[in-house]
Amino acid sequence: MEFDLIIIGAGPAGLGLARALRGSALRICLVEQQALHALQQPDFDGREIALTQHSASLLRQFGIWALLGAQHIAPLKDALVIDGDRASAQARMCISQRLSAAPELGYLVGNHHIRRASFAAALAAADELGAPPELRCNERVCHVYSDAQAAYVKLASGQTLRARLVVAADSRHSLSRRAMGIAADMHDYGRSMLLCNMTHERAHDQTAWQWFGHGQTLALLPMNPCPESGLARSSVVLTLPQRDLTALLDLPDDAFNAAMVQRFEGRLGAMTVTSSRHVYPLVGVWARHLVAQRFAVVGDAAVGMHPVTAHGFNLGLRSIETLSGLLIKALRKGQDIAAPVLLERYQRRHQCDSRGLFFATHAVATLYTREQAPARLLRQALLHLGERCTPFKRALAASLTG
Numbered sequence: 145m146e147f148d149l150i151i152i153g154a155g156p157a158g159l160g161l162a163r164a165l166r167g168s169a170l171r172i173c174l175v176e177q178q179a180l181h182a183l184q185q186p187d188f189d190g191r192e193i194a195l196t197q198h199s200a201s202l203l204r205q206f207g208i209w210a211l212l213g214a215q216h217i218a219p220l221k222d223a224l225v226i227d228g229d230r231a232s233a234q235a236r237m238c239i240s241q242r243l244s245a246a247p248e249l250g251y252l253v254g255n256h257h258i259r260r261a262s263f264a265a266a267l268a269a270a271d272e273l274g275a276p277p278e279l280r281c282n283e284r285v286c287h288v289y290s291d292a293q294a295a296y297v298k299l300a301s302g303q304t305l306r307a308r309l310v311v312a313a314d315s316r317h318s319l320s321r322r323a324m325g326i327a328a329d330m331h332d333y334g335r336s337m338l339l340c341n342m343t344h345e346r347a348h349d350q351t352a353w354q355w356f357g358h359g360q361t362l363a364l365l366p367m368n369p370c371p372e373s374g375l376a377r378s379s380v381v382l383t384l385p386q387r388d389l390t391a392l393l394d395l396p397d398d399a400f401n402a403a404m405v406q407r408f409e410g411r412l413g414a415m416t417v418t419s420s421r422h423v424y425p426l427v428g429v430w431a432r433h434l435v436a437q438r439f440a441v442v443g444d445a446a447v448g449m450h451p452v453t454a455h456g457f458n459l460g461l462r463s464i465e466t467l468s469g470l471l472i473k474a475l476r477k478g479q480d481i482a483a484p485v486l487l488e489r490y491q492r493r494h495q496c497d498s499r500g501l502f503f504a505t506h507a508v509a510t511l512y513t514r515e516q517a518p519a520r521l522l523r524q525a526l527l528h529l530g531e532r533c534t535p536f537k538r539a540l541a542a543s544l545t546g
Contacts, residue, residue, distance in 0.1 A: 148170040148171045150172075150310045161313065188420060189422055190421070194365065198458070207265045212257050212261045220250045221249065225239075284300040288310060290437045290439055294308060295439055312440070315448075318444075333426040335383050339379065340420065344412035345415075365378055444456065466497070
């Protein structure tokens with residue numbers, strides 16, 4: 145079958161691109177290996193996504209924000225960075241909303257809610273913007289290739305789809321990217337992160353924590369209060385070597401709660417896990433190229449960020465904003481949506497947007513996972529300096545708001 149655009153992957157990036165192009169008159173096909181029910185009602189996966197103000201604006205523009213549900217959107221006022229275990233020897237830096245022009249630094253929304261809302265917006269019934277894209281669920285992509293006339297997607301079911309342009313949005317470990325001969329630099333940080341939701345006695349004051357302890361990293365992402373108990377609730381992220389996380393993952397709830405209270409040094413009071421627990425390896429990915437002949441990558445397939453700066457999803461949305469804008473402009477001018485000059489322009493713009501942040505994040509993640517004394521001294525010195533430098537903190541606040 146023939147289309148104008150085939151999008152591989154119906155996660156937030158692929159769905160976001162399809163929604164951004166709704167009304168463009170492009171014949172779009174979404175190919176996804178998951179079943180339909182998994183797209184319509186995604187399971188909780190532990191991940192809370194930190195959205196910048198710019199990302200929230202894009203989600204409003206795409207019609208996704210209104211479908212999230214206000215109860216699932218938690219405002220983020222401040223961000224606190226801590227280094228060290230003993231309170232007397234800790235370095236701290238607080239980035240306050242007061243340093244920005246926005247009422248919040250950003251928002252926190254569960255990844256499964258973003259996936260659900262993105263699917264509903266992208267696949268909504270025909271309206272004034274036109275018909276929704278064709279969705280192929282339960283379809284595994286076997287091969288992707290292209291020539292001067294078209295791009296082709298071969299499915300495990302035996303069918304081959306043809307399009308003017310193929311876009312891969314199939315995760316940072318994209319097989320489509322590899323099939324098109326695009327190499328990527330992988331940065332394995334040698335650690336994994338455990339994520340879950342927990343209630344706690346003491347308020348979080350809508351402040352996110354990034355706490356670099358010795359041998360572990362803790363993050364606290366403030367959520368709205370627990371709807372059942374009314375207690376303060378947060379997404380808790382613990383980063384450790386995989387072997388140490390395995391033991392925690394298997395603990396009964398009471399023992400897990402006690403272990404987390406100890407790791408947080410009792411600063412939140414009693415803590416109670418209220419969700420399933422999930423573990424993800426920490427791997428950063430930088431695609432050396434974002435385009436090939438009649439082919440492009442977006443989202444994590446283009447740039448897979450370490451979560452320490454919480455900008456991965458936001459960069460993915462920027463890739464969608466950039467590519468969809470170029471495609472719509474080309475359509476209005478009657479130009480080829482897969483013209484080499486257009487794809488090169490997308491690559492140049494998105495790499496310019498993401499290069500500095502990606503490599504700065506990589507440097508931070510590397511420094512703050514080293515346990516040698518020089519690394520500890522350097523990161524404490526940097527935090528002390530940053531806390532006293534208002535222009536630097538103002539720049540960080542601007543980065544967090546997008």
